[in-house]
Structure formats: structure tokens, C-alpha cells
Amino acid sequence: MLTVLIIVFFTLPLASFSWGLRGHFRSSGGMPAAMHALTAASSLSALLFLVLVATGDVGSLRVLVFVTVSSASAALFWWAVRTTKARPPQLAHSQSDPDSLYENGPYAFVRHPFYLAYCLFWLGSAVAAGGLQWLAAALLIGWYVAIAKSEEARFFNTLMGASYTRYRRRTGMIVPRVHGMLRW
Numbered sequence: 001m002l003t004v005l006i007i008v009f010f011t012l013p014l015a016s017f018s019w020g021l022r023g024h025f026r027s028s029g030g031m032p033a034a035m036h037a038l039t040a041a042s043s044l045s046a047l048l049f050l051v052l053v054a055t056g057d058v059g060s061l062r063v064l065v066f067v068t069v070s071s072a073s074a075a076l077f078w079w080a081v082r083t084t085k086a087r088p089p090q091l092a093h094s095q096s097d098p099d100s101l102y103e104n105g106p107y108a109f110v111r112h113p114f115y116l117a118y119c120l121f122w123l124g125s126a127v128a129a130g131g132l133q134w135l136a137a138a139l140l141i142g143w144y145v146a147i148a149k150s151e152e153a154r155f156f157n158t159l160m161g162a163s164y165t166r167y168r169r170r171t172g173m174i175v176p177r178v179h180g181m182l183r184w
Helices: 002-023 033-055 060-084 113-129 132-155 161-170 178-183
Strands: none
Touching: 002 033, 002 060, 002 113, 033 113, 033 132, 060 113, 113 132, 132 161
16 A cells, blocks of 8 residues: 555656646757756656565655655645746756746745755655665756756856846755745
8 A cells, every 4th residue: 555655646746747848848949868868867767766666665654754755846846837837947958048037936945946846756756765766866866956057057148147146145056045935
């Protein structure tokens, strides 16, 4: 029963993230090659997770942590989708300069709520499955942080550079800053 619960709470956020690739994010020249690589790495990590969960013994505490973190991840993802619905962001690894600065919704707390949602999800998967899933999660989380840094660097080449600098001072990149949250 616990294995089924984990698989359900693994599938729902992952399906949401997959939908986002085609149904939400903008991409002018199709999916960039690096995004294909990230998708492949995520798919392999998902397969590893399923194998580890199906063949291992996942205790009820780890299931509870995973269900909680997975639910938070999905809720954050959909909150960010709703916030950016009018003007969706560029697909990750896009070489286009940013053309929108979001500061409301989850963006009031972190500059990259989508990446935070993905990081939470993969962190939760490592807690649930253990073992090699920790390595897979660390690699994916590192990848998301690298993408976020790359995207931030491109903000300074736009007319929004000064606004983005002010925004950076009050919000965390992927982890919320407590003092920024207190001002909200």
C-alpha cells in the first residue's frame, strides 16, 4: 500500500512538470538540446526511483515526508503556473533574454519558484528511495541551480537589469530569504 501511495504522489507532480514543457513554457525555436538532456536525465532519475521504491523497503516516515514534500512541490508549481499564465516564462536553456519580471505570487518569495518546485520534488524522491536516488537528486538539483544562475546573468543585459537587481536583494534565488518574506 505504501509503495502505491509513493508512486501516486510521484506521478502527479512529474506529470505536471511534463505538461509544463509543452503546455506552459514558451520556446521560440523548439526545445533546446540542453533541455532534451535535462528531460532525459529526469526520466532516468524517475526510472531509478521507481526501481528503488519497488524493490526496497520504504518506511512510513519516509512515505509521509515524501507525500508532504511532493504535494508542496506540485502546489508550488501550479501556483507559479497561475501567476505566469498571462505571460509564461521561456523554457529552460532558452538562449533568449528574459522579457518579463515576475514579483508576485511565489515570485514574492523566490526568484525561481519552478526550479524550487523541481528541487523539492527530487529531494523528496531521495528521502523516499534513498541510495542512488540521492546522487540522482543532487545532480538534478545542481543542474537547476546552474540554469537559474545562467538565466539571472542574462537579466542584466536587458532593460530590466536595475529592477532585477532590486528584486534580487529582497528574494532568494531558490531558497526563500526570511527577511524578504517578513516584508511581504
